[in-house]
Amino acid sequence: MIGSFLNVCIYRLPRGKSIIMPPSFCPNCKQRIKWFDNIPAVSFIILKGKCRYCRAAISAWYPMVEILTAIIFCLNFFFFGFTFSFWVWCFFLSSLIVISFIDLKFQIIPELITIGSIVIGLGLSFFYPEALFPVKENAFLNSLLGVLIGGGSIYLVGLLGNVLFRKKIKSLGLNESMGFGDVELMAMIGAFLGWKLVILCFLIAPILGSVVGLAVMIKRKEEIIPYGPFLSLASLICLYWGRDALGWFLMSM
């Protein structure tokens, strides 16, 4: 059900529409969708991927987002149990799902979510640090450094890209391959994961990006590949396995 709500956000946020009203409708014939046709993933299968009224194809992205959300919530339960942290990470990863799919479709990263989440992440680290970190000490500093190092690292890569590839500098002072949205996204990831894991995330994302990016470039000959989904996937990996990986790395040094 939350995945279904995330679909609404993915569809409406970039179009500047309210995410609360009106109720779900078919984008083709504008017919309001009845509750029994709006059951996450199940309705898509029953309706064979077509609108009941106009038979227009329903994008397969919708059930994919719903199933992905369900899988991620199950993983969160597996890693965090039914705790306050569970809900915090559900919020964090839900935000990343919305950001990733909007970035994939529109090549933009909604500031409403990134800036809002930075504030929430910093607030949590101050008022309820155990929701984010295993140790309470210096939690706020950890989050704040995460914001600065996360955002700063991508910003520097953008500047470096400008120098190396001599791309046109946009009004924001960043090149075309790395928009300011990515800077805000990494700042958000840093606010929630802290400075150590955001560095790990910064190092993992390009590995994921280059593998998938190369495949996409060869297949579709597209040059612009949104980076948001890779940063999101890297931060999911860091959330679940990052601390273990860092611990193992420091132990073996």
Ligand SMILES: [Zn+2]
């Ligand atoms: Zn329709």
